[in-house]
Structures are given as C-alpha cells and as structure tokens.
Amino acid sequence: MIYLLIRMVFIYKKASQIMVISLAICYSIEFLQLYQGNWMIELRKTLFGRYVLGQEFIWTDLVAYTFGIITIFSIEKNHLKPKYL
Numbered sequence: 249m250i251y252l253l254i255r256m257v258f259i260y261k262k263a264s265q266i267m268v269i270s271l272a273i274c275y276s277i278e279f280l281q282l283y284q285g286n287w288m289i290e291l292r293k294t295l296f297g298r299y300v301l302g303q304e305f306i307w308t309d310l311v312a313y314t315f316g317i318i319t320i321f322s323i324e325k326n327h328l329k330p331k332y333l
Contacts, residue, residue, distance in 0.1 A: 250274055250313075251320045267321045274313040281305040 251270040258266060280288075282305050291297040302309075 251317050255324075263321055263324050267317055270317050271314065274317070275310060277301060278305060278309050278313070 250273055251266060254266050254270050254273070258269070261269075277300070281302050288301075292301055292303060
C-alpha cells in the first residue's frame with residue numbers, strides 16, 4: 249500500500265527510488281513503535297495512532313514489508329510499462 253501511495257505522488261521517479269522510499273517509511277514507522285514516550289502512548293490510543301503507528305514492534309513485520317514492496321517492485325519492473333516514456 250505504501251509503495252502504491254508513494255508511486256502516485258512521485259510518478260516520474262524510478263521504481264528503485266520508490267522502493268527505497270517505501271521501505272524507509274515502513275521501517276521508520278515500525279521502529280517508531282519502540283519509542284514509548286507519554287505523548288506517543290496517548291497518540292496510539294486514538295484511532296489514527298492505532299492504525300498508522302501500530303501498537304508494538306514486531307520484527308516479522310519488517311520481513312512482511314520487505315517482501316510486499318519487493319513483490320510490487322518486481323511486478324512494476326517486469327510487467328508494467330509506463331505511458332510517460
């Protein structure tokens with residue numbers, strides 16, 4: 249999902265750049281879950297905080313993000329031809 253959102257914003261960037269940006273965003277959000285400041289805990293109690301920031305750090309999420317982004321990157325590179333080239 250993040251890959252596709254970033255792709256919609258940065259239409260003319262290379263797929264490899266989109267992949268790196270997407271992974272950086274996903275990893276940042278996951279590692280942010282390790283931070284347990286009072287204001288962050290309160291933010292996570294909201295609907296937005298719960299769905300966007302998550303509740304706890306799970307290392308397997310990093311594997312899932314990487315697998316998903318590499319999969320959509322491969323599909324884009326091998327099967328989709330951009331119309332703007």
